[in-house]
Amino acid sequence: MTTQTNLAKEGGEAGNPGTSQPSQGLKAGLKNRHLSMIAIGGVIGAGLFVGSSGGIAAAGPAILLSYALVGAMVVFVMRMLGEMAAASPDSGSFSAYADRALGRWAGFSIGWLYWFFWVVVLAVEATAGAVILEGWVPAVPQWAWALIVMVVLTATNLASVSSYGEFEFWFAGVKVVAIGAFVVIGLLAVFGLLPGSDNPGAGLAHLTDTGGFFPKGVGAVLTGVLMVVFSFMGSEIVTLAAGESEDPRRAVTKATNSVIWRIGVFYLGSIFVVLTLLPWNDSSIVEKGSYVAALDSIGIAHAGQIMNVIVLTAVLSCLNSGLYTASRMAFSLGERGDAPKSFARVNAKGVPVMAIWASVVFGFAAVYFNYAFKDTVFTFLLNSSGAVALFVWLVICFTQLRMRGILMREAPEKVTVKMWLFPYLTWATAAMILFVLVYMVFDEANRQVVLLSVLVAAIVVAVGLVLDRRHRAAARS
Numbered sequence: 124m125t126t127q128t129n130l131a132k133e134g135g136e137a138g139n140p141g142t143s144q145p146s147q148g149l150k151a152g153l154k155n156r157h158l159s160m161i162a163i164g165g166v167i168g169a170g171l172f173v174g175s176s177g178g179i180a181a182a183g184p185a186i187l188l189s190y191a192l193v194g195a196m197v198v199f200v201m202r203m204l205g206e207m208a209a210a211s212p213d214s215g216s217f218s219a220y221a222d223r224a225l226g227r228w229a230g231f232s233i234g235w236l237y238w239f240f241w242v243v244v245l246a247v248e249a250t251a252g253a254v255i256l257e258g259w260v261p262a263v264p265q266w267a268w269a270l271i272v273m274v275v276l277t278a279t280n281l282a283s284v285s286s287y288g289e290f291e292f293w294f295a296g297v298k299v300v301a302i303g304a305f306v307v308i309g310l311l312a313v314f315g316l317l318p319g320s321d322n323p324g325a326g327l328a329h330l331t332d333t334g335g336f337f338p339k340g341v342g343a344v345l346t347g348v349l350m351v352v353f354s355f356m357g358s359e360i361v362t363l364a365a366g367e368s369e370d371p372r373r374a375v376t377k378a379t380n381s382v383i384w385r386i387g388v389f390y391l392g393s394i395f396v397v398l399t400l401l402p403w404n405d406s407s408i409v410e411k412g413s414y415v416a417a418l419d420s421i422g423i424a425h426a427g428q429i430m431n432v433i434v435l436t437a438v439l440s441c442l443n444s445g446l447y448t449a450s451r452m453a454f455s456l457g458e459r460g461d462a463p464k465s466f467a468r469v470n471a472k473g474v475p476v477m478a479i480w481a482s483v484v485f486g487f488a489a490v491y492f493n494y495a496f497k498d499t500v501f502t503f504l505l506n507s508s509g510a511v512a513l514f515v516w517l518v519i520c521f522t523q524l525r526m527r528g529i530l531m532r533e534a535p536e537k538v539t540v541k542m543w544l545f546p547y548l549t550w551a552t553a554a555m556i557l558f559v560l561v562y563m564v565f566d567e568a569n570r571q572v573v574l575l576s577v578l579v580a581a582i583v584v585a586v587g588l589v590l591d592r593r594h595r596a597a598a599r600s
Contacts, residue, residue: 148467148468148469148473148475149214149284149366149367149454149469149473149475150283150284150367150472150473151367151368151369152283152284152285152288152367152472152473153284153285153288153364153365153367153368153369154285154288154368154369155368155369155370155373155374156292157285157288157289157291157292157364157368158288158361158364158365158368158374158377158378159374159377159378160291160292160295160296160299161288161291161292161295161360161361161364161444162361162374162377162378162381162382162385163295163299163381163385164291164294164295164296164298164299164440167295167298167299167302167389167437170353170354170356171354171389171390171393171437172412172414172430172433172434172437173251173412173434174350174351174353174354175351175354175394175397175413175414176408176409176412176413176416177350177409178190178347178350178351179394179397179398179403179408179413180403180404180408180409181339181343181346181347181350182339182343182344182346182347183333183334183336183337183338183339183343183403183404184329184330184331184336184337184338184398184403185336185337185338185339185341185343185344185347186344186347186351186394186398186403187391187394187395187398188344188347189344189345189346189347189348189350189351190347190351190390190391190394191391192344192348192555193348193351193352193355194355194386194387194390194391196516196552196555196556197355197358197382197386197516198382198383198386199542199543199548199549199552200359200516200519200520200552201358201359201378201379201382202379202382202540202542202543203519203520203522203523203542203549203552204216204217204359204362204379204519204523205362205375205376205378205379205380205540206379206523206526206527206530206538206540206541206542207220207522207523207526207530208362208365208371208375208379209372209375209376209379209537209538209539209540210372210530210534210537210538210539210540211530211537212362212365212366212371212372212375213366213455214363214366214367214451214454214455215230215234215363215451215452215454215455215456215458215459216359216362216363216366216452216455217233217237217359217362217515217518217519217522218230218233218234218237218452218455218456219455219459220519220522220523220526221233221234221518221521221522222234222459223526223529224521224522224523224525224526224529225518225521225522225525226591227459227461227587227590227591227594228584228587228588228590228591229518229522229587230459230461231456231459231461231583231586231587231590231591232580232583232584232586232587233514233515233518234452234455234456234461235456235461235462235583235587236508236511236514236515236579236580236583237448237452237511237515238449238452238453238456238482239508239511239579240356240508240511240512240515241445241446241448241449241452241482242445242449242482242485242486242489243489243504243505243508244441244445244508245273245442245445245446245449245482245486245489245490246486246489246490246492246493246501246504247493247505248438248439248441248442248445249269249272249273249442249486249490250265250269250490250493250494251434251438252268252269252272252435252438252439252442253265253266253267253268253269253272255431255434255435255438256268256271256272256435258431259431265494266490266494269490269494270490272439272442273442273483273486273487273490276290276439276442276443276446277446277479277483279443280443280446280447280450280474280479281474281476281479282472282474283472283473283474284367284447284472284473284474287443287447288364290443291440291443291444291447294436294437294439294440294443295440297433297436298433298436298437298440299389301433301436302388302389302392302393303388305393305396305414305417305418306388306392306393306396308421308423309393309396309397309399309400309417309421310396312324312400312420312421313325313326313327313396313399313400314326317421319422320421320422321420321421321422322400322420322421322422325399326399327399329398329399329400329401329402329403330398330399332402333402333403333404334404338403338404345562346566348559348562349559349562349563349566349568349569352512352513352559353509353512355386355390355512356512357441357444358382359515359519360444360447360448361374361375361378362375362378363447363448363451363452364447364451365378366451367473372537372539375540376539376540379540380540393414394413396417397413397414397416397417400417400420400421401416401417401420407419407420411427412430414430414433415427415430418430446479446482446483446486449482449486450475450478450479450481450482451475451478453466453475453478453481453482454466454467454469454475454478457475457477457478460594461587461590463477465477466478466481489501489504492504503575506571506572506575506576507575507576507578507579508576508579509569509572509573509575509576510560510563510572510573510576510577511576511580513556513559513560514576514580516552516556517553517556517557517560520549520550520552520553520556521553523542523549524546524549524550527542527545527546560573
């Protein structure tokens with residue numbers, strides 16, 4: 124039974140709509156604590172730890188506005204997705220909803236693009252983890268470390284969905300505790316309340332004492348948006364995972380309602396701490412990384428190694444979730460007839476083995492390309508998937524515009540989470556995403572990424588339209 128067949132049949136007994144069980148052969152192997160931690164940790168990617176220094180250098184303290192703008196965009200997108208996912212949990216999430224609301228070609232296109240994005244991410248994260256591990260154990264070559272982490276996490280995902288959930292629970296837990304401790308300790312140091320701190324405790328002075336709040340001009344806020352937007356990808360994973368949880372609707376509702384404080388604390392809170400501990404143009408922010416520089420300014424011993432452990436955890440978390448997400452999207456595509464039917468088969472434990480192996484094989488190939496053809500094949504893969512996050516968010520906007528009417532006609536009682544100020548805020552969010560995409564075309568550093576991503580997306584959409592036309596013709600005959 125899929126989302127497309129009959130929305131009203133989902134949710135078990137009519138009197139208990141909140142306890143729908145995952146259909147399509149998947150098992151309810153994710154516990155509520157797994158979903159809660161996946162939701163919290165989903166917005167904390169390795170990009171936050173390693174990419175924030177570039178944004179600070181580009182925009183100064185105004186990078187806070189960049190994070191706030193992108194954060195607001197993600198909150199709105201998650202609210203839209205939460206509305207659809209709470210009403211109809213599905214392992215294909217936004218791809219399945221696009222299939223229903225916009226047409227089969229839309230579900231096909233965004234599903235395959237999203238799968239492509241995550242299998243490329245597997246190579247990026249495996250390499251990033253290998254670099255850290257090689258630094259600790261140089262006797263093992265970098266490629267071997269990349270292979271090891273891929274094999275271990277593949278085995279985890281093949282074992283059972285609960286194994287994925289347990290690993291992600293602890294990975295995400297480390298990230299959450301680390302960021303929470305960083306914010307608390309950092310704020311104490313900022314206001315001179317941390318005993319033994321090496322930081323002078325300048326309060327909020329560093330936000331304006333070096334060229335003002337906009338040292339690079341107001342326009343730098345938009346440049347910052349382009350630099351930080353991709354570090355937010357992953358917040359939507361909880362809506363895919365909810366389909367294999369004990370109580371999908373409750374999990375999605377909780378995750379959707381908490382996304383504001385999660386982004387506020389983990390992104391805005393931690394970047395605020397960095398900017399108030401150090402002047403934005405302090406050379407150590409770029410040389411060491413923003414978080415390491417901030418910890419050094421407080422006097423935390425071995426700050427670099429501490430951050431390496433945290434970044435490695437974030438990398439492993441991203442790998443773990445990336446493999447899970449790619450395989451579940453492949454599974455959903457297979458079930459809808461938009462991928463080989465073998466992708467939709469599950470074993471006795473409810474694991475879509477072929478969908479996992481298909482994702483792993485491409486992921487291994489991408490890792491190989493990263494080492495053998497880094498400046499050619501892998502650069503193309505990386506650039507051509509770079510804007511997919513924005514495409515996904517845009518499709519979610521247009522899908523929700525149509526799905527609200529469908530849901531209200533078929534099962535209005537299941538619309539327990541609603542997008543604010545519908546449809547005006549949905550249109551405004553879509554306009555903001557389109558603006559970012561257009562702005563990327565005129566930004567030299569991002570032009571190739573968006574153009575190659577649009578090219579690949581156009582090819583996939585064209586294939587989707589052709590297949591959709593064939594399916595329609597076959598249905599009529």
